[in-house]
Amino acid sequence: MAKDEEKKTTTSKTTATASLVDAEPELSEEDAKLKAKLDELVVALGDGKTLETLAELTEVVKSATSSMTSVPKPLKFLREHHAGLMELHAGAEDGSEFAGKLADLLAIVSMAVVTEERLVLKYKLAGELEVESCGHEFIKTLVKEIGEEYEARVGGGEGVDDLNALVDLVLPFYFRTRAEAEGVDLLLEVERLEDVLPFIDEDNYVRVADYLLQTANYLLEPDDNAARKVVYDVYMAQDQKALALRVAILMNDRELIAGVYNSVDAEADAGLKKQLCCMLGAARVYLADHEDDEDLLALMGNTLQMEHFRTLARELDVVEAKTPEDIYKSHLETIARASGAGAVDSARANLASTFVNAFVNAGYGSDKLMTVEDSKWVYKNKDHGMMSAVASLGMIHMWDWESGNTEMDKYTYSNESYIKAGGMLAIGLVNCGVRATFDIAYALLEEALSEEDETVRLGAILGLALSYAGQNTDEALEALTPLITDSSQSMEISCMASLALSIIFVGSCNADIAESIFQALLERPEADLHSPFALYMCLGVGLVFLGQKEAAEVVLELAQAIPEHLQKVGMLLIETCAYCGSGNVLKVQKMLHMCSEHLGEEEDALHQAVATIGIALIAQGEELGSEMALRAFNNLLQYGEIEIKRAVPLALGLLYASNPKMAVVDTLSKLSHDADEQVAQGAILALGMAGAGTNSARIAAMLRELAAYYSKDANSLFVVRIAQGLLYMGKGTMTLNPYHSDRLLMNNAAMAGLLSVVFTSLNLKDTLLGKSHYLLFLFALAMRPRMLMTFNEDMEQVYTAVRVGDAVNTVGLAGQPKTITGFQTNDSPVLMEYQQRAEFANDAYTAYTPVLEGVVIVKANPESEHHAPAASE
Structure with a gap:
């Protein structure tokens, strides 16, 4: 009985609700009067078919307004007459003025009618081609139906000329009302993106270009580069050569890069020409065939990078060399070593100090282990350790191509094969990222490829990789290809x-x-x-x-x-x-699907580890994709196989290189104490990668605790020391992140170096913890100063106030929103973290590029009220 009563109550409630929905709401006196007037006009229109009645009815409809969440009253009241008006139009004489104006009215009324027939577009095409007086909401509905109809017609092989005519009417409205994003979307729908160019002017080109660049990331090939080419054309049309060069580099189009570069006259616009050279240097694009000016080639080849970096060090007062103990701070470690914990493998401890010393003092040209007079540090290492010790000297002299090569010369003539191999590797580190007009590195290294000793050949091979990374050097192709194909060479050499x-x-x-x-x-x-x-x-x-x-x-x-x-x-x-850096969702899903497979005990799961790193590789460079990848990794840690768990920390280190987000650091900190040795060691190395060059006090404290925790485990302690060296890399002035130019461009050589080390770390025991620890020097490919320095057109350093804060994505936002938040104001030079952006604090100077990062050429603004400081001596 209780159930029957409950059922009756439910039924009665449902009936009452239905009656409320179906009941016609009571109209106010004003609404009733409007409805009666509209009904009267529709009846009169059916009886007389006069243009005057139609004009009056159309005027009532067009003048109607509503709130954001409701349909205008005239449209709501005319819905019941929609079918009758359609019949009236069908009976009207084709091509008559009455039929055309009635079609315009029907197009507006059809907005309020739910149908799949695209009636708004149908009647607008039958009416007068005029849209601006119909209102923004009408145009929005019309554009939606244009896109749907265009897709249907193209798929069926039909013509679209009438649709293009409507598009030509809508576009001026969008660009005049500052709705450029909607205009770009419409052109993308009808595959006419290049038609945006006539609507570009100095007021809207920034919004259009920024929106198109973001949109291109979500387009398929070749539409993505077609969109970027339009952005390139926009910048060139507005004489924004520096911005056009960024897009050309992004497209990896050598012809467009040369086109921008050659379009600037070095005599007429010396500052801009030098700025383009600095940008090419940062991207490791060398256009030797297009330039014979030694000063410009020096900027393009990064030969001044060492000088600029050491100037930065002097400004920040970090010139004094650091010792490994300064980094370890062993006195702060919480566990005493009196129990014999300090008696770990001394050769391994010395090797760790070698790497820490190299990373911390990289590029400074001096240290307290290798460059001191009568240093015996090389001989405190053994075998391959000697090779890394000598190579570390090359990292200390990194970018110092003039005196650095001379310093390494004595090691290349050593009778000890490991020392000689280290000298070859050191030459590569000295010339890493530098391209001098007088190139001696190749001559020294190419000759060593024919040495009998395999270790020397190995040092020369890696030296060539470091010296010419990303340079597409044909001589290197000729020299190294025989080593690959010759089966008499050892597998390691090939x-x-x-x-x-x-x-x-x-x-x-x-x-x-x-x-x-x-x-x-x-x-x-x-x-x-x-x-x-x-x-x-x-x-x-x-x-x-x-x-x-x-x-x-x-x-x-x-x-x-x-x-x-x-x-x-x-x-x-x-x-x-x-698909590195593409953010391709389908590829990420494919990798996740591979990771979800549960394999048998005898099956090799290495492909799952590679798929895990592949997720990080594909999600690189895009904030939303990185966050989604982080969530995916957290799930893989809970449910994945052991090989996947071992790869996850390394993938996080790759994804967040020099970007120590708190959630990532916390995850890695937990994994660093994992029961599985490989998971823990990978997490420790990833902590170093995530904090590389940031001097993060939080990560430093974690690593000190880990050093004490693993004090009896020589291998794990070695990895902790490497992580500490990475954390203080360049004494906090460098970064490993491969993205630059406001995170738009990826340095391929830097990514290759990071990926090579991460891939090597999948088998730490046999590689970095074995005899192949020298592969850690591949980090040098990604190492660069994270600075902003300003120079005048004569390349003299100038000081100007800049604000540095967290970057804000303003693409598609109305008005002129702030592009940075939480900023601090300092005089250049300044250090910049990942996801930070800089802008001038006043108008004392103007830059030749709006992207303030790395080396920026500026000129004094004669109209400014602020005093421009003189160039430094």
């Missing part, structure tokens, strides 16, 4: 040659390199292919196609021919590298 050549030609899509590597994989005996170095060949092919997306499809087909046990991992490496 694989390192593959990696080196791919770093030199990173992102170049050079098919010859891919073919050489595949040939080597097919001709090598089975035993060689099970070497831990074999996968570097697959990584090499991936790096050659880094960020090139669909261009790698052909190579993926060829990769199906490589030996089966390498095939899955190899294809995955190539695919993830090709």
Whole structure:
């Protein structure tokens, strides 16, 4: 009985609710009068079909207004007459004035009618082609239906001329009302993006270009680069050469880059020409064929980077060399070492100090271990440790191509093979990222490739990779290719040659390199292919196609021919590298699907580890994608296989290099105490990568605690020391992040260096904790000063007030919102964190580029009321 009563009560409530919905709301006196008038006009229109009645009815409809959440009253009252008006239009004479004006009215009334027939567009096409008096909401509905109709017609092979005519009417309205984003969206819908150019002027080009650049990230190939080409054309039309160069570099289009560069006359506009050279230097694009001015080539080749960096160090008062103990701060570690904890492998401890000393004093030209008089530090290491010790001297003299090469010269003639190999590697570090007109590095290193000793050849191979990263040097191709294809060479030599050549030609899509590597994989005996170095060949092919997306499809087909046990991992490496930084959601889903598979005990799960790192690689450079990847990693840590758990901290280190977000640091801190040794060691290294160059006190405290916690574990303690060295890299003046120019551009060589170390760390025991610790020097490819320095047109340093704060994404926002928040004002030079942006605090100077980062050329503003300080002596 109780259930029956409850059922009756529910039924009665439902009936009451339905009656309330169906009941006609009671009209106010004003609304009733309006409804009666509209009914009367519709009846009169049906009886007389006069233009006067139609004009009066149309005027009532067009003059109606409403709130943001309701339909205008005239449209609401005319809905019941919609069918009758349609019949009236169908009976009107085709082409008559009455039929045209009635179609205009019907187009407006159809906005309030729910239908799938696109009636607004249908009747607007039948009426008079005029849209501006119909209101913004009408145009919004019309544009939606234009897009749907365009897609349907193109799919059916029909013409779209009448739709394009409507588009031509809508566009002026959008650009006149400062709704540029809607105008760009419409042009994208009808595939006429280049038609935006006539509407561009000095007031709207920034909003249009910024919106298009963001939109291009979500377009498929080749539409993405087609959109960027329009942005390039917009900037060139507005004489914004520096901004146009950024887009050309983003597109990786050598012709467009040269086009911008050659369009600037060095004599007429010396400041802008030098600024373009500085931008090319930051992107490692060298246009030697387009310039014969030594000063410009010096800026383009980064040969002044050492000088600028040391000037920055003097300004910040960080010139004094640091010792490893200054970094370790052992007296603050919470566990006493009296129990013998300090008696760990001294050779391993010295090796750790070698790397810490190199990272901390990188680029300063002096330290307290290697550059002191009669230093014996090299001999406190043994075997491969001696090689890394000598190479560390190259990192200390990094970018000092003039005196650094001379300093290394004595080591290249040593009779000790490890010292000689270290000297070769040191030459590569000295010239890393620098391209001098007088190039002696190649001559020294190329000769060593024919040495009998394998260790020396190895040092020369990596030296070439560091010296010419991203330079596409043909001489290096000729020198290294035989080492790849010659099966008499050891597997380590061939694989390192593959990696080196791919770093030199990173992102170049050079098919010859891919073919050489595949040939080597097919001709090598089975035993060689099970070497831990074999996968570097697959990584090499991936790096050659880094960020090139669909261009790698052909190579993926060829990769199906490589030996089966390498095939899955190899294809995955190539695919993830090709979509690096693209944010491609489908590829991320594919990687997650691979990680969700539960494999048998005997199955190799390395491809799952590569897929995990692939997620970070694809999500690079985009804030929302990075956050989603972080969530995915948290799920993988809970439910993934052990190989995935080992890869997650390394993926986080890659994704958040020099960007120590609190959530990431907390996750890595937990993993650093994991019961699985590889998970813990990977997390410790990732802590160093995330905090690299930031001097983060929070991470420093964590690493000191970890040093005490792992004081009896030589391997884990070694990784902790490396992380501490990375944290204080360049005494807090450098970054590992591969993105620059307001995070728009990715430095391919920097990404190649980071990815190589992360990939190596998947097998820490046999590589960085074994004899291949020298691969840590590949971090040098990503190391750069995180500075903003200002110079005048004569390259004399000037001081100007700048605000540095967190960047705010203002794309698509109305008005002129602030682009930074939480800023501080300082005189240049200043250090900039990841996700920070700078702007001038006053108008004393104007810059040749609106992106204030790295080396910026400025000129005094003669109209400013602020005093422009004189250039430094």
